[in-house]
Amino acid sequence: MKIRWNSFSFGAHCCASAAMLSFLLSFSHAAQAQRLSANVVPSHYSLSFVPDLKAATFSGSEVIDVNIKEPTSAITLNAIELKFRSVDITSLNGGAQKGSVSLDPEKQQATITFPKTIPAGDATLRIQFTGILNNELRGFYLSKTARRNYAVTQFESTDARRAFPCFDEPAFKATFDISLTIDADDTAISNSAVTSNTPGPDAGKHTLVFATTPKMSTYLVAFVVGDFQCRRGEQDGVTLRVCATPDKVALTPFALDVAKFALQYYDTYFGIHYPLKKLDFIGIPDFEAGAMENFGAITFRETDLLLDPKTTSLRVQKNAALAIVHEMAHQWFGDLVTMQWWDNVWLNEGFATWMENKCVAAMHPEWNIPQYVAADEQSTLNIDAQPTTRAIRARAETPEEIDQMFDPIAYNKASDVLLMVENYLGEETFRKGVHAYLAAHEYGNATAEDFWNAQTEVSHKPVDKIMESLVAQPGEPILEFGPPAVGQVSVAQSRFFLSPGIKPDPAQEWTLPVCFKAGAKNPDCQVLTPSSPSLAAPASKIFFANAGGKGYYRSAYEPAQYAALVAHVETGLTPEERISLTGDEWAQVRADKATVGDYLTLVDALRSDPNADVLSNAVDNVSVIADDVASTKEERDALAAWIRRTFIPVYAQLGNASPSDTGKKRELRAYLFNVLADSGKDAGLKAQARGIADQYLSDPSSVDPTLGQTALNIAAEDGDSALFDKLEKICESSSDPELQDLALRELVIFTNPDLLERALEYSVSSKVRNQDSAIQFAIAMRIRENRDAAWKFIKTHWDQVQTEFTPEMGQIFVDGTGNFCSVEARDDVRNFFAAHPVPAADAALRHSLEHIDGCIELRRLQEPNLKKWLAAQGQ
Ligand SMILES: [Zn+2]
Numbered sequence: 069m070k071i072r073w074n075s076f077s078f079g080a081h082c083c084a085s086a087a088m089l090s091f092l093l094s095f096s097h098a099a100q101a102q103r104l105s106a107n108v109v110p111s112h113y114s115l116s117f118v119p120d121l122k123a124a125t126f127s128g129s130e131v132i133d134v135n136i137k138e139p140t141s142a143i144t145l146n147a148i149e150l151k152f153r154s155v156d157i158t159s160l161n162g163g164a165q166k167g168s169v170s171l172d173p174e175k176q177q178a179t180i181t182f183p184k185t186i187p188a189g190d191a192t193l194r195i196q197f198t199g200i201l202n203n204e205l206r207g208f209y210l211s212k213t214a215r216r217n218y219a220v221t222q223f224e225s226t227d228a229r230r231a232f233p234c235f236d237e238p239a240f241k242a243t244f245d246i247s248l249t250i251d252a253d254d255t256a257i258s259n260s261a262v263t264s265n266t267p268g269p270d271a272g273k274h275t276l277v278f279a280t281t282p283k284m285s286t287y288l289v290a291f292v293v294g295d296f297q298c299r300r301g302e303q304d305g306v307t308l309r310v311c312a313t314p315d316k317v318a319l320t321p322f323a324l325d326v327a328k329f330a331l332q333y334y335d336t337y338f339g340i341h342y343p344l345k346k347l348d349f350i351g352i353p354d355f356e357a358g359a360m361e362n363f364g365a366i367t368f369r370e371t372d373l374l375l376d377p378k379t380t381s382l383r384v385q386k387n388a389a390l391a392i393v394h395e396m397a398h399q400w401f402g403d404l405v406t407m408q409w410w411d412n413v414w415l416n417e418g419f420a421t422w423m424e425n426k427c428v429a430a431m432h433p434e435w436n437i438p439q440y441v442a443a444d445e446q447s448t449l450n451i452d453a454q455p456t457t458r459a460i461r462a463r464a465e466t467p468e469e470i471d472q473m474f475d476p477i478a479y480n481k482a483s484d485v486l487l488m489v490e491n492y493l494g495e496e497t498f499r500k501g502v503h504a505y506l507a508a509h510e511y512g513n514a515t516a517e518d519f520w521n522a523q524t525e526v527s528h529k530p531v532d533k534i535m536e537s538l539v540a541q542p543g544e545p546i547l548e549f550g551p552p553a554v555g556q557v558s559v560a561q562s563r564f565f566l567s568p569g570i571k572p573d574p575a576q577e578w579t580l581p582v583c584f585k586a587g588a589k590n591p592d593c594q595v596l597t598p599s600s601p602s603l604a605a606p607a608s609k610i611f612f613a614n615a616g617g618k619g620y621y622r623s624a625y626e627p628a629q630y631a632a633l634v635a636h637v638e639t640g641l642t643p644e645e646r647i648s649l650t651g652d653e654w655a656q657v658r659a660d661k662a663t664v665g666d667y668l669t670l671v672d673a674l675r676s677d678p679n680a681d682v683l684s685n686a687v688d689n690v691s692v693i694a695d696d697v698a699s700t701k702e703e704r705d706a707l708a709a710w711i712r713r714t715f716i717p718v719y720a721q722l723g724n725a726s727p728s729d730t731g732k733k734r735e736l737r738a739y740l741f742n743v744l745a746d747s748g749k750d751a752g753l754k755a756q757a758r759g760i761a762d763q764y765l766s767d768p769s770s771v772d773p774t775l776g777q778t779a780l781n782i783a784a785e786d787g788d789s790a791l792f793d794k795l796e797k798i799c800e801s802s803s804d805p806e807l808q809d810l811a812l813r814e815l816v817i818f819t820n821p822d823l824l825e826r827a828l829e830y831s832v833s834s835k836v837r838n839q840d841s842a843i844q845f846a847i848a849m850r851i852r853e854n855r856d857a858a859w860k861f862i863k864t865h866w867d868q869v870q871t872e873f874t875p876e877m878g879q880i881f882v883d884g885t886g887n888f889c890s891v892e893a894r895d896d897v898r899n900f901f902a903a904h905p906v907p908a909a910d911a912a913l914r915h916s917l918e919h920i921d922g923c924i925e926l927r928r929l930q931e932p933n934l935k936k937w938l939a940a941q942g943q
Pocket residue numbers: 069070071361394398416417420
């Protein structure tokens with residue numbers, strides 16, 4: 069699954085949810101009971117559905133082949149929101165008998181009791197049932213456009229049980245025969261190819277039968293019904309189709325090209341051919357996450373699949389490509405080999421995240437994906453340096469706990485750890501380990517140990533010890549390097565916290581590969597263990613402890629070493645290393661080991677960097693200083709003046725935009741435009757922004773879309789009702805999901821109080837989909853000028869606001885409240901959610917409150933330093 073916060077950036081100083089281990093443990097007792105017994109094991113399901121899209125209901129019948137280990141007279145499986153019509157069972161020596169059903173909605177289970185004991189051995193369970201096509205974006209649900217209804221599915225993590233009674237745990241793998249009886253004019257798509265399509269049984273209907281699926285988990289089953297149309301291609305003998313509602317089929321070529329490249333890339337990389345005959349990519353009008361890796365039938369939020377490269381920014385194109393190849397990587401990592409239980413969901417998500425970057429980097433080297441990865445790692449390290457972080461592998465038993473496992477730790481930290489291990493072993497050795505792991509467990513389930521033992525065996529290196537230390541314990545290490553001595557550098561490790569008030573437990577230590585730059589041998593990798601206090605390194609002009617920026621740790625240096633790094637930052641370090649160094653220095657500021665002045669000196673040394681990712685990673689924190697550390701308008705104005713003095717000459721050097729500009733230059737221009745107009749408050753650029761924005765909106769292909777979207781962002785902040793009306797019209801009438809999405813996001817950026825109120829009213833209206841409204845509130849809360857008004861609106865309209873929440877959206881919303889920076893606001897947020905709890909958002913709330921505390925502390929510690937620095941600048 070591709071979670072929404074992955075492509076919807078909260079900006080440098082915000083966060084996504086991270087569950088807390090002790091919280092999970094406190095629930096583990098009651099939750100254990102929710103697991104199904106291993107006494108009854110399914111091997112095959114035959115499923116037939118008859119959905120009624122107008123009435124929003126469906127009926128179903130299923131036959132499940134099971135094997136019974138010990139004789140029993142009761143079978144418990146998962147079901148919720150379903151009505152059982154009849155149940156019977158046939159077994160070889162027990163004959164046929166009818167069962168009676170008792171439901172336990174709390175546990176989302178149904179227990180079927182039979183009059184006679186069913187003997188051990190094979191049996192066939194037959195169930196007739198009915199259900200509803202809900203509006204909650206999960207299970208078998210209804211998606212709507214202005215023209216019609218669609219019936220679609222989303223089962224991860226625990227929602228297959230809303231569509232059919234099943235053994236809804238990842239380790240109960242089975243094969244599936246699926247058939248759908250639907251309106252004659254409609255089509256259906258499921259995991260495997262259609263094998264027959266016959267009229268009837270009733271007039272005006274036809275029945276589609278799909279081929280038997282491979283052995284797979286229930287959460288990967290999918291079927292969608294409607295008038296979807298597809299663009300077809302082929303790669304490596306596999307039929308690829310990108311499907312959309314009819315008005316959006318023109319936007320499918322981009323995704324098809326990405327899919328073709330990625331299929332060949334993965335077939336080669338994994339050394340295991342994609343196991344099905346076809347792979348579909350379907351854009352769904354209402355979709356909670358970004359995308360979902362159903363085996364053979366990947367479903368997407370439309371913005372992550374359907375776009376026109378001529379009118380969308382490079383960032384949007386990158387996000388869509390990453391989402392598409394992320395889900396494709398899951399066809400192997402997740403679908404072919406599945407984690408044994410949700411505690412190891414990182415085996416799915418960390419892997420797909422690591423792989424998406426690798427695949428897109430190979431597809432588009434000019435997109436500088438390694439820089440994007442290095443910058444993303446800085447945010448992850450900041451999240452993981454909070455006390456409420458969790459270990460990559462953590463307990464999760466109930467559906468709510470499982471939902472909260474899909475967080476930056478499972479996705480990004482796990483991905484960063486895999487990148488570090490790959491970098492240490494070498495690409496080919498690591499690839500062989502991946503292949504060995506997949507080949508050993510295909511069509512089955514696996515654990516973390518299975519993965520790192522395979523890597524250890526292939527590489528003959530201590531991958532098991534390294535990975536266990538990173539996967540099983542929470543937090544991250546900081547490595548503090550002493551002055552270079554003869555042939556060695558001393559190093560002390562401890563757990564790093566952003567807050568200087570938290571003291572690490574000295575017992576917590578890591579085994580980790582440290583790849584560094586020193587002298588001619590570059591890079592050199594050595595394994596640091598709890599008992600090794602130094603690295604063997606030659607004396608050198610510069611010593612940089614994180615070669616390639618691929619190590620998952622923070623580094624701190626002696627003052628002289630650090631000064632040498634800053635002096636050579638543009639000549640001695642790669643762009644990824646500059647990003648890593650900048651992230652480390654910002655972390656030192658947060659931990660009160662460096663001042664904002666030290667940090668701004670480093671930013672100044674990077675001012676002419678030609679890479680937008682390097683600059684944004686550095687300069688976005690200057691916005692944090694302006695927003696969170698500065699408490700007066702004078703301080704903010706002085707910082708804005710510094711930004712203009714520093715970056716106007718660099719921007720001027722880029723010259724005017726030209727169609728021949730490289731993507732790298734376009735991104736740099738757009739970024740500098742944004743920094744100068746927004747943080748730098750440059751009046752001239754602000755005035756220009758409106759003109760560029762108007763041109764972009766009237767003809768999106770007439771302007772560089774990367775600059776056009778940036779200009780729109782700037783223009784909306786001071787925008788008038790004419791611009792607001794124009795954007796609202798695009799939301800309601802455009803058939804381009806990217807433009808619609810962009811226009812919608814812009815509405816809550818308007819700082820004019822009346823227009824902001826209109827935008828918030830609009831967000832809770834029926835015109836905005838449930839998949840979007842929580843994101844609207846989260847964005848409004850990010851904007852300093854809009855925060856108080858948005859929060860007030862939320863509190864007074866809570867009944868309307870909360871009806872829009874699905875679990876993931878609730879988490880995104882609660883995260884948005886972490887942008888406050890005062891004791892009063894923190895207490896207000898805490899009290900409000902105590903009285904108005906948001907389901908599955910406990911961890912997000914903890915994280916939010918902690919983030920507010922972090923901000924308060926940062927201001928207290930650093931505002932005096934800011935004043936000093938500004939005074940020294942003559943401000
Ligand atoms: Zn995923």
